[in-house]
Amino acid sequence: MATALRAFSKIQISNEEGTPGSAEAATEILYGMLTTAESANTLHSPDEDRGSLARHMANDLFVGNEARLTWTGDVNFRHIAYALSMSLCGNITPTQPDSTNEPNAYLWTFTPGLTTANTPDIANGIDTFTIEYGDNVQAYESEYCFCTKLTISGAPNEACQFTAEIVGRQRTETTFTGALTAQSVQRAPFNLAEFYVDTTGAGLGGTQKTGVLKAFTWTLDTKFVPVYTSDGNLYFAIVGESKKAPELTLTYVRGTTSEAERDKYDARTTTFIRLALKGATELDSGQSNVPYLYLDTAVRYTDWPTYGDEDGLATVQVTAEGVYDSTWAKMFQAALLTDLAAYP
Numbered sequence: 001m002a003t004a005l006r007a008f009s010k011i012q013i014s015n016e017e018g019t020p021g022s023a024e025a026a027t028e029i030l031y032g033m034l035t036t037a038e039s040a041n042t043l044h045s046p047d048e049d050r051g052s053l054a055r056h057m058a059n060d061l062f063v064g065n066e067a068r069l070t071w072t073g074d075v076n077f078r079h080i081a082y083a084l085s086m087s088l089c090g091n092i093t094p095t096q097p098d099s100t101n102e103p104n105a106y107l108w109t110f111t112p113g114l115t116t117a118n119t120p121d122i123a124n125g126i127d128t129f130t131i132e133y134g135d136n137v138q139a140y141e142s143e144y145c146f147c148t149k150l151t152i153s154g155a156p157n158e159a160c161q162f163t164a165e166i167v168g169r170q171r172t173e174t175t176f177t178g179a180l181t182a183q184s185v186q187r188a189p190f191n192l193a194e195f196y197v198d199t200t201g202a203g204l205g206g207t208q209k210t211g212v213l214k215a216f217t218w219t220l221d222t223k224f225v226p227v228y229t230s231d232g233n234l235y236f237a238i239v240g241e242s243k244k245a246p247e248l249t250l251t252y253v254r255g256t257t258s259e260a261e262r263d264k265y266d267a268r269t270t271t272f273i274r275l276a277l278k279g280a281t282e283l284d285s286g287q288s289n290v291p292y293l294y295l296d297t298a299v300r301y302t303d304w305p306t307y308g309d310e311d312g313l314a315t316v317q318v319t320a321e322g323v324y325d326s327t328w329a330k331m332f333q334a335a336l337l338t339d340l341a342a343y344p
Contacts, residue, residue, distance in 0.1 A: 032073025
């Protein structure tokens with residue numbers, strides 16, 4: 001009897017370039033772990049008058065299919081593109097800011113629509129994905145995958161982390177796509193991150209604040225939901241979407257910067273925050289183009305508790321929520337500089 005070894009678990013992915021939900025062979029090995037990988041099927045067990053004390057008469061059946069995955073790990077500047085596409089928006093064509101001197105640097109800009117749907121459907125120009133997962137005993141695949149929640153966080157002396165909660169149509173037994181090569185990636189140490197606070201969206205990234213941000217958590221409940229219809233299948237047919245807003249938890253060291261932000265809380269003033277996660281090594285030799293992930297958000301603080309004590313410093317953990325800014329014409333966006341030119 002074969003024994004499943006945790007060390008042999010792996011995750012692979014492909015972009016569904018054809019029909020949404022049409023499973024495709026994997027093209028990329030993903031780093032991280034699946035802490036949840038389950039069928040979340042809806043089981044119906046009828047309770048009927050059968051002249052018996054038996055509660056169940058072996059006549060139950062599945063009436064809905066769904067797969068749920070939780071993918072978590074270090075932020076790296078290649079694979080985070082998949083999480084962003086499944087969470088914010090897809091159909092991104094990366095640009096090359098300087099194709100002559102920096103031929104390996106590609107900029108992916110994720111700006112979710114606020115008056116158009118971002119739902120993962122090829123008809124809307126949005127990416128869908130097939131994910132393969134399992135171990136040495138059994139591999140599975142789930143098609144039409146999208147994120148329902150994305151969390152990115154950072155703390156001192158650690159690599160920044162992410163968690164992507166994913167829904168797929170179903171879990172089906174398969175065999176892993178072979179002959180894939182694990183790619184080299186750069187990870188994002190929190191200590192290399194930069195923190196910017198500006199007064200306008202156009203000015204984002206202009207004013208770096210040092211010695212103030214101790215930790216952060218950026219969370220997006222995508223408000224993407226599976227929608228079931230009578231289409232001849234037990235799995236969902238389409239994806240719905242409703243109003244959303246990123247939420248930030250920020251740990252500040254008390255000082256002039258935090259007090260200025262406290263004034264914005266009191267005055268109900270919008271502030272513009274950039275969390276700039278950065279790599280350590282240039283994408284092109286002799287250039288200054290280290291990979292980065294910018295999380296830009298227009299926010300208003302929703303809570304400002306009493307200062308506490310951390311490492312001998314006065315600190316406070318505040319919360320903020322994304323708001324639409326009419327001048328910027330956005331609520332949030334993400335920019336990723338990476339060596340990934342396109343989904344393989």
